[in-house]
Amino acid sequence: MLKIIQHKIFLLACGTLISFSTFAQQNLKLTYNRPAENWNEALPIGNGKLGAMVFGGAAQEHLQLNEETIWAGEPGNNVPKNTFDSIQKVRRLINEGQFEKAQDLTNTTYPRTAPKDLNYGMPYQTMGDLFLDFKGHENFKNYIRTLDIEKAISTVSYQVNGVTFKREIFSSFADNVIMIKLSSSNKGSLNFTLNASTPHKINSIFTEKNQLVxxxxxxxxxNKIGKINFKTVTIPVLKGGKLTSTKDQLNISGADEVVIYVSIATNFKKYNDLSGNPDARVSEYLKSALNKKYDAELKAHIEKYQKYFKRVNLDFGTSKQAQKTTDVRIKEFGNSQDPDLVALYFQFGRYLLISSSQQGTQPANLQGIWNYQLNPSWDSKYTVNINTEMNYWPAENTNLSEMHEPLFDMIQDLSITGQESAKEMYHARGWNMHHNTDLWRITGIVDGGFYGMWPMGGAWLTQHVWNHYLYTGDKEFLKKNYEALKGCALFYLDVLQQDPSKKYLVVSPSMSPENKYFKNVSITAGTTMDNQLVFDVFNNFINASKILNQDQNLSNEVKNALSKLPPMQIGQHAQLQEWLTDMDKTDDKHRHISHLYGLFPSGQISPFRNPDLTEAAKNSMIYRGDKSTGWSMGWKVNWWARLLDGNRAFKLISDQLTPAPMENKGQSGGTYPNLLDAHPPFQIDGNFGCTSGIAEMLLQSYDGYIYILPALPDALPNGSVKGLKARGGFEIDMDWKNSKLTKLIVKSTLGGNARIRVAKDIHLKSKTNFASAKGENTNEYYQINPIKKPLVSEKAHLKTIAVPETQVFDFKTEKNGTYQFTSY
Incomplete structure (x- = not known):
């Protein structure tokens, strides 16, 4: 029985003000008492386009610099010619059960090393390094280095011979420059040299007009020639003192204060257009920034950044650990109480997304925008069998929808370049891509047949288009991206094959990403993840077609194919099957658990609607284990949250917040001293995955309702969060104490029915009429796509999973209305 107190008054955002508990003033800073000794200790700054890692040395400041479009190579796709016949032969071999031969033919057709006429994608590359050398600063004291993620500024402060030296460094969101302000407590004390380096073979470093270029x-x-031309200009502006130059170095002596402007530009305009003028662009960026006083530039930078960052406030409480430096807190997290570090880690993920993905920029790649190498691990490109998607999991639920736009722009590009791979490789309409792409929007096989024969990249990427629509209700956005959704559905409509039993339509050939079921055999048909992805692709198109009143005949054709997809299956070990046949091994510890896509992010599996599938998914999780690579543990946080096990989700966060090894190899996960995620080496997806997972522990909005505190761990019994987003344009604020909800505020930007699920023992009162929910949610953004009844192995022993006792209630909202509930 839902216990409620009702009043017939609702509160409008523009009317009565609602008081919400005052949030604690959090220390939103990464803090260190020594300079960085290596890249994994340096601190990241970025404005979406320009990134830098700040080392903070006293005798030498080192900024490793990146610009988002400095990639190797040139325009062009990587689609192989004349391989359709081989794909047809692989399909026949799979149907005949000759899996080893199918894999051999796949490997021959798409070898591990790229053929001379092809490539497997281009690497994202560093620009180079800027150095500030300070003579006599080797002996320093009272050192402190910070990254203020509330203001997006890195600072350094220390003393030499009684003089205090300070630096402020930021990548300006207001203008496309990196700025470094140097000051000291004594006038005339700034004496240093500016020099630079770059690892690119074709380069020139020189000074002209008191600029370092x-x-x-x-x-x-x-087979690709490097054709990105870049230019970097560094300009120091002095207050007092003297500026001189040599051939490739600037010298500053006796200055009171120095502000350094760094701008980088390239000739890149679009994946197929390199007609930009880096000289003109750099001049334009610098002119705009130099026309402003430093304080005005800093203020504009902070205001633009905080427009996004301050939308969400998270408070888990604090402890004495918060007074320690960040590297020490990471080392001690597993054996201490440090709830504030979890909140800092969550907000650091939001900081990274804002800093690496702004409107009009490239999407965040495997390392965001931070990379110090010419040939980084995995090329630091876009791996779309999990990693790129994970980068954007926090975009909607942590109130950063605009940060999603670069990914949508890339999907638009891929829906064009992907027509070549669809047509050439599969003789199919529409578009597709495989498991990697880069600046040039390649869509062919990468890394050979064993890893790359996975034609599902577009299927997963387009889920972000539909998800953005569900969160925002933006029909103009849906219209703009409709053809990408349609083209993706067309591709699978054409490539689906009848399986040997002639019961189902399946994707063939494909794989369950990067895993194998026999020794050195990955190639197969009808994997569970593929079936789940095609299920979503088809439903997204059907629903978009209905909303926009387009392509009814095609929609009916897609519905027919949808009805022939395989159901999910529970195998002999009571696990969610990964493959079409029951081949899972209980000792398989592979980092990819791709068949749980249906649990998260998709939401096809629900504890309340599909308890057997939920139990099977949980069993699969248990078999695979917890410890893994950083991104894998990040995904597991989200899965355990969807399994409503907050304590297990928190354990994964604790596993992730352990010091990562400094060697750049292995699959141990963990976190570097600068809070960046380790595979190792560094990959940014683990940061984003954990940020999403923490949000999922506090709020879930799928399966027809908004679930408040669905997976709150015992370690976080008290707290507040403000500004999380739910599907249907709802914004949620909440307080909890002793693990129970005490206050809830729901803001509605679109109107419509709000359906809320909370713990059964919560008694709510409100001035808003609300009542126990009945039937399906009438809100259009919470419609359920029904799945088929799963097939269950006769050998499976299901124990019946326990789900929490909850209550579900509905209330009507008006556009821009605000609704408050308190417990009693």
């Missing part, structure tokens, strides 16, 4: 060209890899 680097020009260069990106690298050539495989």
């Amino acid at each position: 680097i020009s260069g060209t990106s690298g050539s890899v495989d």
